[in-house]
Amino acid sequence: MGREIVSSTPNQKQQPSAMSYTVEQLVSVNPYNPDILPDLENYVNEQVSSQTYSLSANLCLLRLYQFVPERMSTQIVARILIKALMAMPAPDFSLCLFLIPERVQMEEQFKTLIVLSHYLETARFRQFWDEAAKSRHIVDAIPGFEQAIQAYAIHVLSLTYQRVPRSVLAEAINIEGLSLDKFIEHQVANSGWAIEKGQLIILPSNEFNHPELKKSTVDGVPLEHIARIFPILG
Amino acid sequence: MDYDSQQQKPGAESTAAGYDPNYVPDSVKSFVVHMYRHIREKNVYEIHQMYETSFQSISDRFFKDSPWPSVDAVAVYVDNDHVFCLLYREMWFRHLYARHSPTLKQRIDSWDNYCSLFQVVLHGVVNMQLPNQWLWDMVDEFVYQFQSFCQYRAKMKSKTEQEITLLRQYDQAWNVYGVLNFLQALVEKSTIIQILEQEKEGLVQFTATDGYDYNGGSNVLKVLGYFSMIGLLRVHCLLGDYHTGLKCLQPIDISQQGVYISVIGSHITTIYHYGFASLMLRRYVDAIREFNKILLYIYKTKQYHQKSPQYEQILKKNEQMYALLAISLSLCPQVMLVEETVNSQLREKYGDKMLRMQRGDDEGFALYDELFSYACPKFITPSAPSYEEPLVNYNQDAYRLQLKLFLYEVKQQQLLSGVRTFLKVYSTISLGKLATYMEVDEPTLRTILMTYKHKTHAVDSNGKITSNADLNFYIDDDMIRVVESKPAKRYGDYFLRQIVKLEGVISDVDRIKLE
Numbered sequence: 001m002g003r004e005i006v007s008s009t010p011n012q013k014q015q016p017s018a019m020s021y022t023v024e025q026l027v028s029v030n031p032y033n034p035d036i037l038p039d040l041e042n043y044v045n046e047q048v049s050s051q052t053y054s055l056s057a058n059l060c061l062l063r064l065y066q067f068v069p070e071r072m073s074t075q076i077v078a079r080i081l082i083k084a085l086m087a088m089p090a091p092d093f094s095l096c097l098f099l100i101p102e103r104v105q106m107e108e109q110f111k112t113l114i115v116l117s118h119y120l121e122t123a124r125f126r127q128f129w130d131e132a133a134k135s136r137h138i139v140d141a142i143p144g145f146e147q148a149i150q151a152y153a154i155h156v157l158s159l160t161y162q163r164v165p166r167s168v169l170a171e172a173i174n175i176e177g178l179s180l181d182k183f184i185e186h187q188v189a190n191s192g193w194a195i196e197k198g199q200l201i202i203l204p205s206n207e208f209n210h211p212e213l214k215k216s217t218v219d220g221v222p223l224e225h226i227a228r229i230f231p232i233l234g
Numbered sequence: 235m236d237y238d239s240q241q242q243k244p245g246a247e248s249t250a251a252g253y254d255p256n257y258v259p260d261s262v263k264s265f266v267v268h269m270y271r272h273i274r275e276k277n278v279y280e281i282h283q284m285y286e287t288s289f290q291s292i293s294d295r296f297f298k299d300s301p302w303p304s305v306d307a308v309a310v311y312v313d314n315d316h317v318f319c320l321l322y323r324e325m326w327f328r329h330l331y332a333r334h335s336p337t338l339k340q341r342i343d344s345w346d347n348y349c350s351l352f353q354v355v356l357h358g359v360v361n362m363q364l365p366n367q368w369l370w371d372m373v374d375e376f377v378y379q380f381q382s383f384c385q386y387r388a389k390m391k392s393k394t395e396q397e398i399t400l401l402r403q404y405d406q407a408w409n410v411y412g413v414l415n416f417l418q419a420l421v422e423k424s425t426i427i428q429i430l431e432q433e434k435e436g437l438v439q440f441t442a443t444d445g446y447d448y449n450g451g452s453n454v455l456k457v458l459g460y461f462s463m464i465g466l467l468r469v470h471c472l473l474g475d476y477h478t479g480l481k482c483l484q485p486i487d488i489s490q491q492g493v494y495i496s497v498i499g500s501h502i503t504t505i506y507h508y509g510f511a512s513l514m515l516r517r518y519v520d521a522i523r524e525f526n527k528i529l530l531y532i533y534k535t536k537q538y539h540q541k542s543p544q545y546e547q548i549l550k551k552n553e554q555m556y557a558l559l560a561i562s563l564s565l566c567p568q569v570m571l572v573e574e575t576v577n578s579q580l581r582e583k584y585g586d587k588m589l590r591m592q593r594g595d596d597e598g599f600a601l602y603d604e605l606f607s608y609a610c611p612k613f614i615t616p617s618a619p620s621y622e623e624p625l626v627n628y629n630q631d632a633y634r635l636q637l638k639l640f641l642y643e644v645k646q647q648q649l650l651s652g653v654r655t656f657l658k659v660y661s662t663i664s665l666g667k668l669a670t671y672m673e674v675d676e677p678t679l680r681t682i683l684m685t686y687k688h689k690t691h692a693v694d695s696n697g698k699i700t701s702n703a704d705l706n707f708y709i710d711d712d713m714i715r716v717v718e719s720k721p722a723k724r725y726g727d728y729f730l731r732q733i734v735k736l737e738g739v740i741s742d743v744d745r746i747k748l749e
Contacts, residue, residue: 031414031418031478032410032411032414032415032418033411034411055477056477056478056481059475059477059478060478063473063475063478066473066616066617067410067411067616067617068617069617089688089691089693089699090693091515091516091692091693094514094639094643095475095476095477095515097639098474098475098476098514098635098636098639099473099474099475101631101635102631102634102635102638118642118646121646121685121688121689122646122681122685123680123681123684123685123688124681125681126677156684156687156688157684159684159687159688159691160683160684160687160708160709161708161709161710162708162709162710163710163711164709164711165711165712168680200711207701208687208691208699208701208706208708209708210708211706211707211708211717212717226730229730229733229734229737232733232734232737
C-alpha cells in the first residue's frame with residue numbers, strides 16, 4: 001500500500017522509467033480493459049528485473065485474470081505474490097490472495113508462498129528463513145528478496161524493542177558472525193543504531209518503542225457537545 | 235437485498251396467471267401522466283413524492299402478485315417519450331426483481347434497458363432533474379442485478395439446455411467489463427471528481443445544493459456519476475478487491491458532509507463497504523470509527539424511515555454492521571472509540587459472543603466464522619462458466635475464499651488476546667516469567683509480542699504507519715515494559731447526558747402543581 005509512492009524498503013525503489021510511466025497511465029485510463037493484459041504481464045517482469053514495485057498495476061492484472069481465468073499465467077501470479085511479500089509490512093500479499101481463485105492457491109508453489117507469508121505475518125523469522133532456504137528456486141529468481149525481508153524484520157524489531165539482543169537480531173535477519181558485525185556497523189553509521197556491551201543493540205527511538213513520545217490524547221470534550229448544554233447553563 | 239433465493243424454471247412464467255401486460259388501470263394511467271408532466275416541468279418535489287409514495291401504494295394495491303403494465307401499454311399516455319419509457323422500464327424491472335423471480339430473458343432485457351438508459355445519459359441529452367433517491371436507486375439496483383445475475387449464472391447444476399443456450403447467446407449481458415465500464419464512464423463523463431475538487435476551492439457548488447442544479451441544468455449525469463463511485467466501491471468489494479474499492483471512493487471525503495448522506499441507502503452502502511474493506515485491510519480503527527458513527531446515526535433516525543420501502547433493508551444492514559463492529563472490536567479492543575449508545579446496543583446483541591471470540595479457542599473461532607458469514611457482502615465470481623465441462627455450481631466459491639482468508643487472519647492473531655490479558659495487569663514483567671505464565675518458551679513469546687506489534691500497526695494509503703494498538707509496550711533486552719494508557723472513560727459524554735436528563739426531570743417537576 002502506498003509503496004508505489006513511498007520507497008521505504010531500500011531495494012524496491014520506484015523508478016520513474018519511461019516504461020512504468022506508460023503502464024501506470026494505461027492502468028488509470030483503462031482499469032477494466034482486457035487489452036492491456038500483456039502490457040501488465042511485461043510490467044511484472046520489469047518490476048522484478050528493475051527492483052521496482054506497483055501494487056495498483058499488479059492488482060489490476062489479477063483482476064483481469066479473475067475476469068478471464070483461462071488467460072492466467074501462474075508464473076506471473078507467483079512473481080506478483082513474491083513482490084507482495086517483499087512489500088511487507090503492507091498487507092499486499094493478502095490483497096493479492098483475495099483475488100486468486102482457491103484452486104490456483106492449491107498449487108505447490110503457492111502453498112509454499114502462503115506458508116512463507118504466514119511465518120512473516122506471525123514474526124517467526126527462524127522458520128521463515130528455513131523454509132525460504134528450501135525454496136531457493138522460487139525466491140532466488142527475484143532480485144532483492146532477502147534485503148526486503150530483512151528490512152521488514154528490522155521494521156518489526158523497531159516497533160517492539162528499545163534494546164534487542166544480538167542473537168534475536170541475528171535470527172530475524174538471518175545474518176551471523178562477521179557479516180552481522182558488518183551489517184550492524186553499517187546501521188550504526190547510517191541509521192542511528194548503537195551497540196551496548198557488545199551483545200545488545202539499541203534501536204533508534206520512535207513513538208512505538210518509546211510510547212511516551214506519542215502525544216497524549218486527553219479525554220477532551222468537543223465544543224459541539226458542550227454547546228448542547230448551553231441553554232441549560234444560561 | 236436477497237429476494238431471488240428461489241429461481242424459477244424458464245418457461246414457467248414468473249408472473250401470476252391472468253396478468254395482462256396491456257391492461258392499464260386508471261391509477262396507473264394517472265400515475266404516468268402526472269409523473270411525465272412533473273418531469274417535464276422539473277418539479278423535483280412532486281417527482282419525489284410520486285416516486286417514493288404513489289409508486290409504492292399503487293404497487294401494493296394492484297401489483298402485489300404481478301408486474302406493472304408493459305411499457306408499450308403506457309407509452310401512448312406519455313407521447314411515446316423515449317427517455318420516460320426507459321425510466322418506466324427501469325422501475326418496472328426493479329419492481330419485478332423485488333417481488334418476483336426474474337426469468338433469464340427478463341434479466342437480459344433489464345440489462346439492455348440499463349444500457350440504453352445509461353447511453354442516453356452519457357450522451358448528455360437528458361435534460362431532467364431527478365430526485366437523488368431515484369438516481370441512487372438506479373445505481374444501487376444496477377449493481378444489485380449484476381450481483382444477482384452472477385449468483386444465478388453460477389448455479390449451473392439446475393440450468394436447462396434452453397437457459398444455457400440463452401446464456402451463451404447473450405454473453406454480453408451483465409458482463410463484468412460492461413458493468414464496470416458503465417460505472418467508470420458515468421464517473422468520467424460527469425467530471426464529478428473534478429467538480430468535487432473545484433468545490434473545495436469554492437469554485438462550484440455541488441454538496442451545498444445536494445447535487446441539484448437550480449440554474450436550469452440537469453443533475454442526472456452529475457449525480458449518477460457521483461453515486462457510481464459508490465457503485466464501484468461495492469462492485470470491487472464483491473470481487474474481493476478492497477484496495478481498489480477504497481481507491482474508487484477516495485474522491486468522496488467521508489469525514490465530511492456529502493451528497494452520499496442525502497439518501498439513507500447510499501449512506502449505509504458507502505459506510506458498510508468502507509468499513510468492510512477497512513476490516514479486510516486490517517485498518518480496524520477506521521472500521522470501528524465509521525461503524526460507530528453510522529450505527530449511532532441509524533439509532534437516532536431510524537424512526538423516520540419506518541414507512542420507507544427501504545426500512546427492512548436499513549434494519550438488516552444495521553444488524554450486519556453490529557456484527558462487523560463486534561468482529562473489529564474483538565480483533566482490536568478499542569472500546570473507547572465507540573459511543574455509549576452504540577456500545578450498549580452492541581453488548582446487548584453480541585456481548586456474550588464477543589467475550590467468547592476473544593478467548594481465541596475453537597469456539598471463538600467458530601463465532602468469527604458465523605459473524606463474518608452473516609455480515610459479509612454477497613461475493614461473486616465474475617467470469618462465465620466453461621459450458622463444456624461438467625456443470626457444477628460455483629456460486630459459493632468466492633464467499634468461501636474470502637471467509638477462508640479472513641479466518642486465516644484470525645488464526646494468526648489468536649494468541650494475541652492471551653498476551654493482552656497479561657499485559658493489562660503488569661507494568662513490568664520479564665520475558666521468562668510471562669513465558670511461564672503463558673506456557674510457551676521464550677523465543678515463541680518474542681514472536682507473539684512482535685506479531686502483536688505487526689498486527690496492530692497498519693500501513694495507510696500513504697505508506698505511513700499508524701497504530702491501532704489498544705495497549706503500548708516495548709521490550710528492553712528481556713524486560714517487557716507496559717506503558718499505561720489510561721482507560722479513557724467517557725466521563726464527559728456521561729455527565730453531559732446526565733445534565734440534560736436532570737434538567738428535563740427538573741422542568742417536569744416544576745410543571746407539577748401541588749394542591
